[in-house]
Amino acid sequence: MSISTHGTLFIVPTPIGNLSDMTERAIQVLRDVAAIAAEDTRHSGQLLQHFGIKAELIALHEHNERNKSQLLIQRLQAGESLALISDAGTPLISDPGYVLVQQCRAANIRVSALPGACAITTALSAAGLPTDRFTFEGFLPAKPQQRRAKLKELAGEVRTLVFYESPHRITHTLADLRTVFGDDRPLVMARELTKQFETYLHGSIAAVEEQVLADSNQQRGEIVLMLGGAEPAAADDLNPQALATLQLLRKELPLKKAAALAAEIHGVRKNALYQLALEADQA
Template sequence: MSQTQAGTLYIVPTPIGNLGDLSPRAQQVLTDVAAIAAEDTRHSRQLLQQFAIQNEVFALHEHNERERAQAVIARLLAGDDLALISDAGTPLISDPGYVLVQQCRTAGVRVVALPGPCAITTALSAAGLPTDRFSFEGFLPAKPQQRRKVLTALLEEPRTMVFYESPHRILATLEDLAATIGPDRQMVMGRELTKQFETYLSGSIAEVMAQVQADSNQQRGEMVLMLAGATLVESDVDVATALRTVAILRQHLPLKKAAACAAEIHGVRKNQLYQLALESDNT
């Protein structure tokens, strides 16, 4: 008796606003699979109806993913092809799915990810901030004290930072950005991406905050905040001297400890000094 061939789990991005962004391949996969796991079945059924896709849809979200993952894998192992979608954009990017995909990998189930809509890359492409290196930070904590703590820890992050934010917290988050990062750091806020009222606000944190405060329309919809990374403020001479100290200390200490000691000695930023030392190793 031949063994049943396991099915495939397809990770299918869905539009973040414009329905025209659901690719022909995504439509075909959603039509062909045995069933679709959706973050919100009511929301997803409305989307699927737009494309006359009438497949079975079942709920898989952050509150039930761990308990349902094994049942989903059982279907896959029995030969069913399944698709995973989120409310909008690419699944697993600040959305459920990590647990299921991880367990599929463990079980030897094939996972195929389709390219498609994602708010991060859409926003960065139009922001005009450096994109050769960036850090995605997801949603900031809802509580002000925890949010400020996270932002303070990112003060010296040299890469462009990307955050998701919701309408009811946008003003508080902008105020916390100004208080922790400083009002002069450059940023871009993308809102309602791919939709009718898509807008980008750019300038310093203070300037973007003033625009949002002055126009209530800018406080509606889904937002992506992009923050310029920190820049070196120390003189080239100070940094060069500190790097020489790092080189000496590395004969006796790990790089991270050597960079921290050298930063304290010369009064430069340890995170940036550590990064520069790493880059010099690769040149």
Template sequence: MGDTINCTVERHNDTILFLPGVNMTTATTGCLYLVPTPIGNLADITERAITVLQQCDAIAAEDTRHSGQLLQHFGIQTPMFALHEHNERQRVGQVIERLQQGQQIALISDAGMPLISDPGYVLVTQCRQLGIPVSALPGACAVVTALAGSGLPTDRFTFEGFLPAKPQQRRKRLQELVNEPRTLIFYESPHRILDTLADVVSVFGVSRPCVLARELSKQFETYLSGSAEEIQQQVAADSNQQRGEIVLMLGGAPADDTDEATSAALQTVAVLRRELPLKKAAALAAEIHGVRKNALYQLALASDNQ
């Protein structure tokens, strides 16, 4: 059994809010609410999220101009202040002080769940260390939305956020994940998606299962599903697939590295080695057969030592 959570129910304008661990009639500190906002379709916001945003004392927003449009749409007039990756560490002290004075503050990002590839980690950590209540509301999140609709295994997965922008660092990160058996989930920006897909094909092989989810919950929501090479080709051929918010997902590494494709790749390595060094031969053979380059190199090296 887990720890018991004390929960006080407060009624505001006939709307019931659940405030974990806080008795608002006697509390000396406020509560930090993590409020998810829609990732596209505004109808996805929850009733509770609207209520919290209406009734809190202030809203910490990643981009006040962007969030201002959302608040205006729902007629929310709560004052906002900016809290983003460039000022979070400087602003934390001020926010903590306001919470300790008893103010209720909501934290929102531009879209989805705060802290998931968005600001807020420093603030939440400080609140927990100081015993200030933190309440995370359930709601929209592109990670689980994309995964649920992908058709890839959902029982085990790992979210890697945004890949590094620099090519060498991006390939290094992908290489570290090549043997990961769980479904892999990444966020990617439109202007880097083609380069990232090229790196995915190079590192994971042409046949690794791949799904690209784009513009989730919006008018032009799209799922592209196929091999890594097929997705790369589709995105390269259609500039529309290079726009909007993108979630890239890859199937996990296969359990058996000695399947037919690997056996065929080893035969190709043997032929290529007549003219090329082992490392180059393994890289080319891996690309031809859609298998993992490092794994193939290690298998070929082990064959030499037998």
């Protein structure tokens, strides 16, 4: 058996605000690697300087990732170990890095991910919403019509919904949440996590929106929105014919496609049909 002489790509989380959240292992890895691929070299340069890390920095962002990844793969194949960091938090979570990691896997290069800061888990753990099952949707579309269309797709989702949002869009997104989900769905908005002005606003969508509109400070900084899921649909609440159609379609189609078609035929919620079928399979 031949021993690989390839280097390792380390996925290294960095603090989302409080520099004290940088782990000892992360600092040591960044000191040991031959180079660090960073989303913004100027931003990351300040972080590395704070911890006395003098490594080569390579820009790797959404506009150059596909081309730059090939050069990084060559260095890894030559035996150098490299690290990947983003501006804040865990790389690849709504940040660049997917192409590089995918190519490493294809080239049989070892990828090692370090645990560390992540805004999703940090916000959820303090939100007071169900966390046994949740879905992360990243950033919603910037254009209003597309944003509302995406939210309508999620209207029947029973899991807690998690979104990232930027400060200049937060008031528009809150308005769209109220339009699609109604005033009363529970919502938690986490802002500036781990920083001096960390804030959690919680209540109904309407209540959170009112607080944000009344205080311009709540329209600043990095934001995580966490929305309570829809009430699970009971079989009695759905058209029996829709359930029958779903069972027929499942004989020829995957469940997800069968649920979508049955919902369209009978004018019911796709997610509700899909969830009921899953629960029936597990019974």
